[in-house]
Amino acid sequence: MSAAVAKLAQLRPGARGYTVADLHTLPEDGPRYELIDGSIIVSPSATGSHNMFARWIAQLLEEANPDTAYVVGTDQSVTIDEHNEPRPDVVVYPSAHLDDSPFPVDGVQLVVEVVSPTSALRDTEVKRVLYARAGVPFYWVVVPDSDADTIALAELVLEEGKYRYATHYTSGVFRTQQPWPVEIDLPALAARTARYRRPS
Structure with missing residues (x-):
């Protein structure tokens, strides 16, 4: 399991989903992440x-x-x-x-x-x-x-x-x-x- 996947598994979203603070805890050398309406979007490499x-x-x-x-x-x-x-x-x-x-x-x-x-x-x-x-x-x-x-x-x-x-x-x-x-x-x-x- 990658560090990014492990970190995502540890995060617990609030009532409105994940926050920018949650997003910024993810490893920078992992996949491409976006936060859209409280959901963390993991995009494949372009x-x-x-x-x-x-x-x-x-x-x-x-x-x-x-x-x-x-x-x-x-x-x-x-x-x-x-x-x-x-x-x-x-x-x-x-x-x-x-x-x-x-x-x-x-x-x-x-x-x-x-x-x-x-x-x-x-x-x-x-x-x-x-x-x-x-x-x-x-x-x-x-x-x-x-x-x-x-x-x-x-x-x-x-x-x-x-x-x-x-x-x-x-x-x-x-x-x-x-x-x-x-x-x-x-x-x-x-x-x-x-x-x-x-x-x-």
Whole structure:
């Protein structure tokens, strides 16, 4: 039994589930953990393609970043409240928290989740409600399709406490002004991925 599994077995959730304090007692060298509505989510190690998509999007956001007020991070824990600490694939947050881990959700401008087979419902539904409740103004959901060699992106914007689609799952060139002007050539990224999968 691993140290992480043994520690999880020792934890006793309260009436509302586990807390951030419980989460922080788990070994840092174990699996990827998130705390969602009092439940500790143990995610399998991400695939190389999943990490590539997150890294490429983070890099494009960083290259378009107009100043130093915000930074772009990947796979970092964000504390929302006592029972919620997700770990988004990409996050744009205040540079004042550059050296903090985890950091508070206050001031987070954008969260990006790359959907994998084990996270589809969590990324498209559960986290959508969670990030809206936390007041994150912009939320992108990225859906790769390895069979069709496409990458689709949905841009959601917070209005009156709920997200609405500003862009509904485009697989073309995505352009937005939020959190700053950026262009993401999804067909080019999909083609690059296909070349890795089927090298000549």
